[in-house]
Amino acid sequence: xxDATPKARTEVRDRNFDPRLPQRRRKALIVRGxxxxxxxxxxxxxxxxxxxxxxxxxxxxxxxFVSNFPxxxxxxxxxxxxxxxSLWMMGLTALFAVPVSVGAAVYLTxxxxxxxxxxxxxxxxxxxAGVPSVLYGILGLGLFVRFMxxxxxxxxxxxxxxxxxxPILIISAQEALKAVPQGIRESAYALGATRSQVIWSHxxxxxxxxxxxxxxxxxxxxxGETAPLIMIGALTFIAFLPESVMDPFTVLPIQIFNxxxxxxxxxxxxxxxxxxILMIFLFLMNLSAISLRNHFERNRPY
Amino acid sequence: xxxxxxxxxxxxxxxxxxxxxxxxxxxACAVATVLTLFGIAFVLLGESFQFFSNVxxxxxxxxxxxxxxxxxxxxxxxPLLSGTLLVTLIxxxxxxxxxxxxxxxxxxxxPASARRVLKPGLELLAGVPTVVYGYFALTFVTPLLQRxxxxxxxxNALSAGIVVGIMIIPMIASLSEDALRAVPRSLAFGGYALGATKLEVVTxxxxxxxxxxxxxxxxxxxSRAIGETMIVTLAAGATPRLTANPMESIQxxxxxxxxxxxxxxxxxSIAYQSLFAVGxxxxxxxxxxxxxxxxxxxRYKENY
Numbered sequence: 001x002x003d004a005t006p007k008a009r010t011e012v013r014d015r016n017f018d019p020r021l022p023q024r025r026r027k028a029l030i031v032r033g034x035x036x037x038x039x040x041x042x043x044x045x046x047x048x049x050x051x052x053x054x055x056x057x058x059x060x061x062x063x064x065f066v067s068n069f070p071x072x073x074x075x076x077x078x079x080x081x082x083x084x085x086s087l088w089m090m091g092l093t094a095l096f097a098v099p100v101s102v103g104a105a106v107y108l109t110x111x112x113x114x115x116x117x118x119x120x121x122x123x124x125x126x127x128x129a130g131v132p133s134v135l136y137g138i139l140g141l142g143l144f145v146r147f148m149x150x151x152x153x154x155x156x157x158x159x160x161x162x163x164x165x166x167p168i169l170i171i172s173a174q175e176a177l178k179a180v181p182q183g184i185r186e187s188a189y190a191l192g193a194t195r196s197q198v199i200w201s202h203x204x205x206x207x208x209x210x211x212x213x214x215x216x217x218x219x220x221x222x223x224g225e226t227a228p229l230i231m232i233g234a235l236t237f238i239a240f241l242p243e244s245v246m247d248p249f250t251v252l253p254i255q256i257f258n259x260x261x262x263x264x265x266x267x268x269x270x271x272x273x274x275x276x277i278l279m280i281f282l283f284l285m286n287l288s289a290i291s292l293r294n295h296f297e298r299n300r301p302y
Numbered sequence: 303x304x305x306x307x308x309x310x311x312x313x314x315x316x317x318x319x320x321x322x323x324x325x326x327x328x329x330a331c332a333v334a335t336v337l338t339l340f341g342i343a344f345v346l347l348g349e350s351f352q353f354f355s356n357v358x359x360x361x362x363x364x365x366x367x368x369x370x371x372x373x374x375x376x377x378x379x380x381p382l383l384s385g386t387l388l389v390t391l392i393x394x395x396x397x398x399x400x401x402x403x404x405x406x407x408x409x410x411x412x413p414a415s416a417r418r419v420l421k422p423g424l425e426l427l428a429g430v431p432t433v434v435y436g437y438f439a440l441t442f443v444t445p446l447l448q449r450x451x452x453x454x455x456x457x458n459a460l461s462a463g464i465v466v467g468i469m470i471i472p473m474i475a476s477l478s479e480d481a482l483r484a485v486p487r488s489l490a491f492g493g494y495a496l497g498a499t500k501l502e503v504v505t506x507x508x509x510x511x512x513x514x515x516x517x518x519x520x521x522x523x524x525s526r527a528i529g530e531t532m533i534v535t536l537a538a539g540a541t542p543r544l545t546a547n548p549m550e551s552i553q554x555x556x557x558x559x560x561x562x563x564x565x566x567x568x569x570x571s572i573a574y575q576s577l578f579a580v581g582x583x584x585x586x587x588x589x590x591x592x593x594x595x596x597x598x599x600x601r602y603k604e605n606y
Contacts, residue, residue, distance in 0.1 A: 021499075028501035032411055038403030042471050043423045046430070049438050056441070058433020077454025103331035111325055112332070123596065124336050130522060130592035131585070134556050135342055138581050141563070142345030163338050172334065186411075194322040217429075227531035227556070232565050253433045253532075257354055259438045260536055268441055275434050286429050290422045 021099060050279065057272030065273055069074050069239040070255065074266035081238040082255040085154070086223055089251055092158035093165065093222050098215055101166050105173035106199055129167040136164045137231025145232050152233040155245040164219040167173050172217070176210025209296035214246050216289040226253040235246060252278045310540055346585055349578035356572050362579065368542035368558075370573040377576060377582060381542035384554035386458065389538060392463025392548060393527040395468060398520055401589030402468075405516075408475070409482040410504050421476075428472035436536030439465035444537065457551035463560075465537065466530050470523040477522060481602065482508055483516020509527030518598040525591035529584060531556040555584050 041191055068078025112118040140160030150156040174213060188198040204211075229251060238250040259271035330381055354362070357377045367377025430536040443461040448454045454461075483506055493503040511515065539551030540561055553561075 013408075024499045024502070028499040032407075034404045035407035035411060036318050038400045039407045039420055042404065042422075042427045042468070042475075045468050046423070049430070049442070052438065063468055079522070086530070098330045100334060103328045104335060105327035107332045111328060121332050121336060124339055126596045127589060128335060128339055129594045130525055130529075130588060131339075131342065132526075132531065132556065132588055132596075134529065134531045134559055135346075135581055135588075137560070137576065139338070139342045139345050141340055142349070163341075166335060166338070172510055174397050186311070194318070195561075196321055208396075212320055220429055223472060224429070224432065227435040227535075227560060230560055253431055256437065257433050257532065257536070260433070260440060260516050268437075271437060278329075278431065279434065282429055282431070283426065286422075286426055286472075290425065 008180075010134065036239050053272040053275045053279070057274070057276050060270050060273035064279070065270070070237055071248075074184075074264070074270050077208055077267075079252060079255055079277065081241060082250050082252045082274070082291065082300055084241050085234075085238070085249040086251040088245075089161060090157055090219055090223055092154060092245065093161040094219055095216065095217070096158060096162040097165050098171055099179075100162070101169035102173050102204075102211060104166075105177055105205070106171050108170070109174055109177040110199060110203070114167060116231055124272065125167045125170055129171065133164055133225055134227040134231060136160055137228030139163065140228060140232045151246070152248050153246045154242055154249045156232050157229050157234055157249065157251075158245075158253065160232055161222045164228060165222050168218045168221065171212055172214025172282050173207070173211045176207040176214065179210060180206050209292055213289045213293045216285050216292070220285040220289075223251075223285075224278070224282060226257050230257070305426050305459070307499035315548065337369055342585065345577050346582040349575050352584045353572065353575035353579040357579075358574070363413055366544050370551075370576055375572070377572075377579075379546045379580070382553060382555045382558055382580060383583070384544050384546070385392060385534075385538070385542065386554040388459045388546060388548060388552060389463045389466055389530075389554055390524055390527045392456075392460060393467035394520070394524060396464050396467025397470045397474050397523055397527075401471045401519070401523065402516060404471065404475040405478035405482060406502070406504055407520075408507065409479045410500070410508060412554075424472040424475055427468075428476075431479065432469065432530060432532040433536070435465050435469050436533040439533055441539035451549065454549050455539070455551050457541075459538050459552045460548040462538035463548065466527050466533050469533065470526050474519045474523040477519030478512070478516045481512040481519065484515065484602065485511040499561055512602075514598050514602045518595040518602070521591050521598070525588045525595070529556060531560060535560045555580050559584075570576050 009200050064076075065078050066083065067080055068076055069081055070079070071077040099177070108118065108121060112121070137160065140156060140163070144150045144156040145152060148156075150159075150202060171200045177230055184206065185198055188202050193201075234250055234254055244250050256271050256278065258276065259267045262268070362377055362379055363382075364378045365376050365590040367376035367378050369376045377528075404424070408417055411490045412420060439461045443465055444454065444456060444458065447461055451460075461485040467499065476506075489507050489511060490503050493507045498506070535561060536556045538555060538557060540553050542553040542558065543550065558580055559577050562574065567574045567577075
């Protein structure tokens, strides 16, 4: 096929063939640099953001800021009720979301026949994960605040957050369950275990680290969410600690939103201080999830 | 162990009542997700129905003014829609090139050691709460831009759009990276064997092969931008205006929803019901984009 005469070789030099190798290599190197800069851009922004909030908020960070209730006077304002509200919200959301989501994931990976029903639920979960969070707030307003008459309580907020994080949680729990080798199921069935025994004593313990990672990541999403809680009406000046799940509440992101949207510079600076606290908390959660995942990826039991 | 009574070998333990109860309860959990989507649609449709019995659907879709607070009330969705599209467009300009370039770098160039730092870094960026991004847009990006563009208003679509774009970079990057990784390596090796440079392999073989997945990542990213709430509420303003000028204060659909629920609009009034009509519009747009994107992703997963 190949004609090696010099005449034929010159004919190959059409526009699709570019033999200037040094130039092409140089171009490849420059573009590689551009790709690298694009990747680092996101991390740079994250650094700038952190430096900015620490610079603005650092002078406001003291014990009084963590232990005071909100106030009209920025000097006295604190985030005690917001921190307690966020913890309540996280605990209750985990309590509701984890069993239902893990149950749904187990059903989908272990029980459901791969048919129209399975496809419908999978498609539905993928679509739910893309619904804007503010619309979950509207659902919470219509369903929990109004219809179930829970008013603007922690319970209504936590139920709304549960619906919000369930798709993420189900997807990650399914991934964890699918990663369990088929042989483990088969050997358990071979010894006469029933389906629920296989799930309870083999699949869930083996998939637990993966499920835990998903739980931590989705809860950190719930802690940072603002819009759905504004919709159900959590934006209030709360100068007391909630005593039951039916009490009104505020959370850190809502306190930050409230202070940021005020024109006074002092309030914007205490918003920065509250952001520092929120970000430290979220970084710790994210880091623990990432290191949990890395740890178990390195030390797989099978 | 020996205490366990021997079960008759005739009993079918696999279909015992207990097993069936477990299956039923787990199945109910899965069905709960379907009910969530129906619940959202039901709440939105119910209140929107009230709204559209007071406001003509045609006016809603064609009027170019949105003035629910004025004496002369207009309920035309276009100013809110244009505000949303303006912010989304700016976000796309920021996130699409940077997101794809990051995906290409992480999937094709980065050594394993760099990848171990870069991927968690992008995950951290994805974990920043949107209210923090909103703070950043209002108190850092806007003053920074005002140094170069003196006419820039305090609330403007530009800085909100840029920050929304930064927010969706990790999403586009990680979905595009998945798409690039799904392309068989043999295609790249074929390119190298023909004497292509790395850049040529990436731009002429890998990216075109992964194109459907990359486009799906754009669609999902933009749907996220359309539904983004806190950044635009804090930084883009509360002035519904039919404009393409990114220097001005505008209002997006999501920001309007928040504004109504923050204010003391009495429940049952038309202004209150308009919240649900705008929400329905938002729901239909984002759901449509998601359905399309998920279809595309499903198709490319089948191809390889």
